[in-house]
Amino acid sequence: MWRPVLRRVLYTLPVIWLVVSTVFLLIHFVPGDPIQQMLGEGAAAGDIQAARHAYGLDVPLGQQYLNYWKGVLHGDLGKSLRFNQGVTSLIAARYPFTLQLTLASLFVAILLAIPAGVRSAQRRNRWDDRVLSVVSLFGLSFPNFALGPVLILFFAVKLGWLPVSGSGTIAHLVLPAITMGGALAAILTRMVRTSMLEELGQDYIRTARAKGLTERTVAYRHALRNAMIPIITVLGLQFGALLAGAIVTETIFSWPGIGRLTIQAIGNRDYYLVQGCILAIGLTYVAVNLLTDLLYSAVNPRIRQ
Amino acid sequence: MSTATISLPRLARHNPLAAVGVVLVAVFVFCALFAPWIAPQDPAHIELPNRLQAPSSQHLCGTDELGRDILSRLIWGARISMFVGSSVVMCSLALGLLIGSLAGYYGGRIDRFVNIVLMNAFLSFPGILIAIAFVAFRGPGVFNLVLALSLGGWVGYARLVRAQVLAVREREFVEAARALGAGDLHIITRHILPNIIQPVIVQAAIGMAGAILAEATMSFLGLGVPPPTASWGSMLNDARSHLFDAPHLVLFPAFTVMLAVLAFNFIGDALRDVLDPRSRIEAGL
Numbered sequence: 001m002w003r004p005v006l007r008r009v010l011y012t013l014p015v016i017w018l019v020v021s022t023v024f025l026l027i028h029f030v031p032g033d034p035i036q037q038m039l040g041e042g043a044a045a046g047d048i049q050a051a052r053h054a055y056g057l058d059v060p061l062g063q064q065y066l067n068y069w070k071g072v073l074h075g076d077l078g079k080s081l082r083f084n085q086g087v088t089s090l091i092a093a094r095y096p097f098t099l100q101l102t103l104a105s106l107f108v109a110i111l112l113a114i115p116a117g118v119r120s121a122q123r124r125n126r127w128d129d130r131v132l133s134v135v136s137l138f139g140l141s142f143p144n145f146a147l148g149p150v151l152i153l154f155f156a157v158k159l160g161w162l163p164v165s166g167s168g169t170i171a172h173l174v175l176p177a178i179t180m181g182g183a184l185a186a187i188l189t190r191m192v193r194t195s196m197l198e199e200l201g202q203d204y205i206r207t208a209r210a211k212g213l214t215e216r217t218v219a220y221r222h223a224l225r226n227a228m229i230p231i232i233t234v235l236g237l238q239f240g241a242l243l244a245g246a247i248v249t250e251t252i253f254s255w256p257g258i259g260r261l262t263i264q265a266i267g268n269r270d271y272y273l274v275q276g277c278i279l280a281i282g283l284t285y286v287a288v289n290l291l292t293d294l295l296y297s298a299v300n301p302r303i304r305q
Numbered sequence: 306m307s308t309a310t311i312s313l314p315r316l317a318r319h320n321p322l323a324a325v326g327v328v329l330v331a332v333f334v335f336c337a338l339f340a341p342w343i344a345p346q347d348p349a350h351i352e353l354p355n356r357l358q359a360p361s362s363q364h365l366c367g368t369d370e371l372g373r374d375i376l377s378r379l380i381w382g383a384r385i386s387m388f389v390g391s392s393v394v395m396c397s398l399a400l401g402l403l404i405g406s407l408a409g410y411y412g413g414r415i416d417r418f419v420n421i422v423l424m425n426a427f428l429s430f431p432g433i434l435i436a437i438a439f440v441a442f443r444g445p446g447v448f449n450l451v452l453a454l455s456l457g458g459w460v461g462y463a464r465l466v467r468a469q470v471l472a473v474r475e476r477e478f479v480e481a482a483r484a485l486g487a488g489d490l491h492i493i494t495r496h497i498l499p500n501i502i503q504p505v506i507v508q509a510a511i512g513m514a515g516a517i518l519a520e521a522t523m524s525f526l527g528l529g530v531p532p533p534t535a536s537w538g539s540m541l542n543d544a545r546s547h548l549f550d551a552p553h554l555v556l557f558p559a560f561t562v563m564l565a566v567l568a569f570n571f572i573g574d575a576l577r578d579v580l581d582p583r584s585r586i587e588a589g590l
Contacts, residue, residue, distance in 0.1 A: 018426040029442040137574075141567040143518050145525040145538065146559030149545055153552050164548075244431040248522060252545065263526055266441040278438045282430055 005294060012290050019286060023279045024068045027271050028061075038081050038269050054079075055272070077279065078272035080265070087276035091258060095280065097167060098246050098257035104173050105181035105242060105249075106235070112185040117192025118219050121200060132189065139186030144245055148179040148252035165254040176253040180245050184238050191234050195227035202226075229300045236292025240285040320578070326571030333565055336383035344377035348535045360553060367553045370543060375554070378535035379561050385524075385536045386517050386565060389451055393516040394509050396455035401462025402505070406493050408463070409470025420467065424460050432457025433519055440528040447530055454519050458512065465508055469501035476500075503580040511573035514566045521562050537562045 027034050035051045036043065052058050055078065056067050071077060077087040116136070120129045155175060156164040163172050199205065200223050208218045247259035254260065258277055265273035317324035336343065351371045360367045367375050408419035427435070432454070439453035473479065474497060482496050523529040524538025532539060537558045544554035 014422065015425055018422070019430070022426070023438075026438055026442050029439070031444060137570060138563070138567065141514070141570055142559075142563045143521060143566065145522060145541055146555075146562055149541065149548060149555040150559055153548055153555060157548055157552070240431045241433075244433045244437075247433075247437065248525065251526060262437070262441075266437075266528070271442065274438075274441050278434065278441075281434060285431065285434075 004297065008290065008293055008297075012286055015286055016283065019282045020069065020072055020279065021065075023275050023282065024065055026275055026278070027057075030271065034271055038271060072279070077276040080270050080273040082265075082268045082270045083273070087273050090261065090273065091276055091280050094256055094258045094261050097255060098243070098250070098259060101173065101176055101180065101249065101255060101257055102239070102242050102246060104177035105179075105184065105245075106239070108177045108181035109184035109188055112181070113188035113192055114224070116185075116189045118196055118224060120189065120193040121196035122215070122219060124197060129193075133193075136186040136189045139182055139189075142182065144179050144183060145248045145252065147182055148175070148249060151175050151179060152252075165252075167255055172253075176249050176255055179252065180242060180249045183245070184242060187238065188231070188234070191231050192227065195230055196223055199223040199227045229296070232296050232299065233292060236289055236295075239288045239292075243281050243285060320575050322571045323575030326568040326575065329564055329568035330572060333383050333387060333568065336380045337387035340381045340384050344374075344380040346374040346377045348373060348378045348381040349533045350374070359551070367551070367557075369540070369554055370547060370551075375540070375557055378540060379537070379557060381535040382537045382540065382558070382561070383565075385447075385530055385534060386520055389447065389454070389520040389530075390513050390516040392451045393454040393458055393519070394512050396451060397458035397512070398462050398505070398509055400455065400459035401464075402466055402498070404459070405463035405466025406470050406497065409467040410474055410489065410493055410497070412471075416467075419463070424464060427457070427460040428464075430457070432460075433522060436519065436523060437526070437528060440523065445528055445531050450520065450523060450529055454516060454523070457519075458516065461512070462505065462508060465504060466501065469504060470497055473497050473500050507573060507577045507580055510569060510576050514569035514573065517565050517569065518562070537565075 030037055033048075035048050035055065035057060039048060039051060049058075056064060059067070075088050077091070079085070080087050080090055083090055116132050120132045123129045152164055152175060155162045162174055163169075166172055196219070200219075202223075205218060205223055208222045209215075213222075243259075246257060247262055249255065250257045250259035251263050258280060262274060262277040262281075264270075265277060316327065351373060352368070353371065355368050369375055369378070404419055404423070408416040435457035436450075436453040439456055440449055443449050443453070470493075479492060479496055482492050487496070520529060521536070521538035521541070524536040525542045527539070527542065529538055530536050540558040541555065541562075544551075544558065547554050
């Protein structure tokens, strides 16, 4: 039983290698001299030379690449120019916030999508199914950077129920989580609906109904459990999109996560910090995909063979 | 083709959402093409005394923090949105068709490299993150933006094309063409591509919605088209600092982006029903 797990883990190694290599190369995409860009136009030649040496850009490319790998493996991603702090420690400080926000939005999406999708499937092609499908299409089309400000406008500015931005309490988490989870909820609703429709047509559902179980028990205890199997894969894939969405959501709500850090770093031309942030987001994505696949084979014994 | 002869009233009866989508897209394309003539004012014209005005007969959607007419900026924004959106779809489609059909047709080592190394690497990064990384290091601008978004977008088309080519290349008519002495290029462009183009068109229509959304996202983050060019995303970004005193600044661009994305999604869904019904069942929509 461990062989497929091992194989799946081995498959991620080339992906990790590519992610790290691409992120390493990013700094060399900068038009002109990255150090000059970071220090600004007026920097003295001596300072530029010193910075180039400090960042290890004065050695051949191959050597830089090896050094970068050495750094990644030791958790040393260089130093942020503006924050005057190690990139790794900056990211480590912000990472939990992004994780918290992402998990909260995942929770919001599941909370909205499962009842909606189950109901849609149960009432196939009736009015509530139609309404839910239109609502989910709107949810898909309403971009998070538009949803966020609109939510702030109504729930924070007009009604005053929730804080406009910042972090610290559960109340601070509500609007960003809805902003981020909204589109996912829409996608998920459609997925749950289809998957449920498939399960509701199965023989074991007829048996369950024949036993006299309530429709609720049949739907949630019997059908949903099996319907969730394909949905887990989608959730894993969507988690990556969610992480990218965190960049927007954190910017809107001044959430002190890694996404906002990325945008700040881009604005400051703090290239090493940008590199580090993108590497962190990318590796998280790879890790989540791996976990999803493993989880998928754990809950679905059929594909284990 | 029969789809080309469907009239709008008939479409409206048959599939009202698709008709709404067609009308909306027509409006947006019209705005994009004729922006200089239909915009009531110059989108970059600054009028500080009239800043942050609520909608009125003079400024139908009000004015922004520099006193610029929001309606005019929305109309000009359609230009950026449609231009970037269609360029991104065309670039990623071209790249996807090329790489996907090469991998699918030749198979073997090329396919293994493309499929396992190249596609997996690009799929292992969300497209928007690739775009953000690219623009962060290359700098903003329309050209870089299109390039960045295509870089993240091609892999979806390539995967689709590869799978379709794999299925079609073993069919009898391809074998017949090969037996008649047709070259690879001829077989791919004349026999295979016309047979796989329908799901590709569907994907392109839905991809257009995604590209518009991505452009607006990048502009919102300040990584899109540099100011003072009007773009829906950057208008929304500017509007955030005036949530309290001028909420209309948020509402109009937010609504416009939503309509544009929705319109292309409607059309994509309808096209899928007509051209590629099986994928609809598979995708569970």
